Amino acid sequence: MSQLTFQEAVVAGIAEEMDRDQRVFHLGQDIGPVYNGAMHSAKGLGERFGPARIIETPISEAAMMGAGIGAALGGMRPIVQIMFAEFLGLTVTPLACDAAAMWYKSDGQTCVPLVVRVLFGAGPHRGHSEDYQAWVASVPGIKVVMPSCPRDAKGLMKAAIRDNNPVVFFEHMGIYHGSRQEVPEDDAAIPLGKADIKRQGSDVTIVATALMVQHALKAAEQLEQEGVSVEVVDPRTIVPLDRETVLRSAAKTRRLVIASETWKTSDPLADLAATVAEELAGEAPIRIARVGLQDTPRPFAIPLVRAAMPGVQTIVETVRRVMEPK
């Protein structure tokens, strides 16, 4: 075990997989030993693996994505860093229209083992915080991973690299250089599509990813003082989404709060509200509430940013609301 930050854990996962499999390589802008990647997202990799496997590119996201897809088709296992999720739009046609469809449309004759790394989230960067996760989550064939802590970040990165499908891996800047956590040094990958119950509870289920998990855990502590027992479910991967774990939890608590940092409109997690209603609402009443980013472009000034997105207090108040008798 070692104590790692989120950033260190992601990089450790990549380094271990590059040691394990010579086909794995990393491609991106400024990821070499001079700059070590935006926010040190590739720290030490350039020095350790050299320019043949840590490949720096000019600013050309569509070509970088194409290079990753083509290299995957040619038998390599690329990790392409698109730096910020904001730039995903520049890559959407090769990724979503072509790569996502290749396994199905080729009738299983080819697949695309590709990891796409993006930074996102409200944090110290004061920009580049948009996640646009719906752009990639809405297209069948792309897996979407959004870890909330260093331990998950490493294990999920290892699983993403071993996966034979395009995986978009979201790394939240607000928790990137945050608190350290015990991270196993073993070779264990965390399977994609498997939620983790971050806190057990019996009165209400909060589903959240990334920074919102940390907010939800703080909210749960506060609510415990009020006698409310909160269960926090972290899906960890947005696609595929572990509906079973959420359904089991909601069947027990009969109250569901979905907390997202993305816009409420077309939030991929919002689909869980429909699933829970479809599967559980027929048996007995169930309370569902959602909190998310307000449906406007993201504001800039810090008080506006904080007010536009859910915080610990928003989550606490929403839980209180679903706890009220009807």
Added chain:
Amino acid sequence: MKSEDNLLISLYHLVAKGRELERQMTRLPGFHPGVGEEAVVVGSFFGLGEHDFIAPHYRGALLAAHMRGAELRKLVAGVLGKATSYSRGRVRGDICLPLKFNTLGMFSGVLGNPLNISTGLALSSKMQARQGVVVTSFGEGTSNLGAFHESLNLASCLSLPIVYVCQNNGYAMSTRTEYALKCASVADRAAGYGMPGVEVDGNDVVAMHQAVQAAVAQARTGGGPTLIDARTYRISGHYSADANGYQPPDERAAWLKKDPLLRIKTTLQERGILGDSQIAEIEEAASREIAAAIEEAQADPDPTLEALGPDDLYCNAEMPEGTK
């Protein structure tokens, strides 16, 4: 017989077969035929090796895939969405080709994606040191896309083994090249990426073959990418039902005299390599072969709903064979 003569005969066989393929496929709805552009296709993809990849332009894609070993009947079945196609009807086979023949097609209708993705194939070739080269072709309209700029720039920066062939047929749907490209030749754009740019008579299959092979040889020995502007003319409409009435009659008449099939045939006759009866025999055989492939594919069954595969979204296995 001299080896040069053999080469001419091989090229002629393919151009003749390509002509019949494009001509007869025009009868099917929604096809994007390439009558008049066969020499670019044949010249670009003839003479490549086992480890080489191609990513052909959609116009002429069936001929290209066939040259890499794909069966005509199955390719046509793909155009018709039949059960016997390489994908059991999951993808439109006129633009998307079976990768097991090291032939990349379009998994969507988005132009430019194959340029980006074939650049990645070249990256994998370079990393695996198998000395494989990628030859990709695209229309001159696509050379206006960002994908073209980004791909060529990246390929040059990384010195990738790839040859970019612009199948410049004068028209992007109805948009004329002179309207949409403000340089004299697509080859001029190569200077911006620090790679050689070569303009070739795309209706001369021998010149095409020589130009592409020279670029392939350079790429194979670490010399990096080349851009080729292959000048040709779209005798077909943009797709089956397009009567291309927007082509000026004088322009069209002038290009018809430069027909690539006519050109190679005349060369063979003038040099006494093939006689009239041999030529007639070759062209009749090509016509029969294509007609039979279409007829058989048309009689093939539609896919059953087994091919629908609602749960077949991901590759859950180890890497399947053919992509390692």
